[in-house]
Amino acid sequence: MxxxxxxxxxxxxxxxxxxxxxxxxxxxxxxxxxAPAGAASAVAAWPQAKGSKPVPASIEFSGTYDGKLQRHYGTGALGSDGQDESQKPLFVLKDGAVLKNVVIGAPAADGVHCLGSCTLQNVWWENVGEDAATFKGTSASSVYAVHGGGAKSASDKVFQFNGAGKLVVNKFQVSDFGKLVRSCGNCKKQYPRTIVINDVDITAPGTSIVGVNANYGDTASLRNVRVHGDPKKKIKPCVRFTGNNTGKEPKEIGTGPDGTTCRYSAGDLSYD
Structure with a gap:
């Protein structure tokens, strides 16, 4: 008892x-x-895809789309996995939509676009195209929740945060990537953005976990982050930038916790 x-x-x-x-x-x-708080956690195994589904045009929906762990991949106009900024996504989620139980294969085009609040639950990107997901809501009350799932082979960004509101990434895993989350550094419309990274596994190689714009009031909180295969700690947990709305390349101004923009301590990250 x-x-x-x-x-x-x-x-x-x-x-x-x-x-x-x-x-x-x-x-x-x-x-x-x-996973109880503070428990040791092995990196979860990737799921086996249960069949395949070609996607020749963006699937736009509201409500819930359950992919039943089928591998969705782009064909025709969506048959690219490069870094072309003009690519369309495989999925377009309207405000409040839920995408769950999906394996996104290659070609992945521009992954997933959320037009407002959304939930991505148990979504797995086998080979990230331009970005895995882009969050584009314009309301400060928008909440984008990524729960479970994972991403591999992202030559640049995994999650691109262009809109307003809060992004919570929980119980996610990523490997062989550039940046896990990037707050848009040069969008025409800028917002203060809140990012929470909680209970995630980061496997090298990678460049940074999160990048935020200090001058626009962004905040990034990291909790229970496990970094694998990076004994020299080359992956930067949090990078601060001076963003702009002119399309110019943003300027990096610092890294590490500062208590204001990058909110975490050494104890919030572990390395093995």
């Missing part, structure tokens, strides 16, 4: 902590079942 009470109290603490990070509802329940 004593042991059971300790576990119950711990679970409540986890729920409270995740709620503070902006992770609520079913995602909280799932998170508490998968």
């Amino acid at each position: 004593t042991s059971h009470k300790r576990k119950t109290g711990r679970r409540r603490a986890v729920i409270g902590g995740l709620s503070a990070l902006g992770i609520t509802g079913a995602a909280v329940v799932t998170a508490t079942l998968l």
Whole structure:
């Protein structure tokens, strides 16, 4: 009985902590079942795709799209996995939409676009094209939740945060990448953006976990981040930039925790 009470109290603490990070509802329940706070966590195995589905034109939807772990890949106009900025996405999510249980294969084109608040649950990118997902909502109350899933082989960005609001990346894994999250450094319309990285596995090689614009009031919080295969700590956890709205290349102005823009401490990251 004593042991059971300790576990119950711990679970409540986890729920409270995740709620503070902006992770609520079913995602909280799932998170508490998968990994108690502070527990050692092996990198989850990638799922086996259950069949394939070619995507010749962007799939635009509201509500929920359950891919049933089929491998979706671009064909025709979407049959590219390069860095062309004009590419269209495989999926376009309207405000409040949920994309779940999808394996995105190659070609991946420009991945997923969220036009407002959205949830990406158990989505796996086998070979990231231009970007894995781009968040484009214009409301400060927009919330973009990435829960579970993973991404491999992103030559540049995994998640591109162009819009307003909060992005929460929870229980995700990434390997062989440039940047996990980048707040747009030179969009015509700029916003203060909130980014939360929680309970994720980062496997080298990679350049940085998150990049934010200090001059626009961005914040990035990192919690329980596990970095694998980077003994020399070359992957930068948080990079600060001076962003602009003129299309020019943003200027990097610093790295590491500063208590204002990059919010984490050494104890929030572990290395093996």
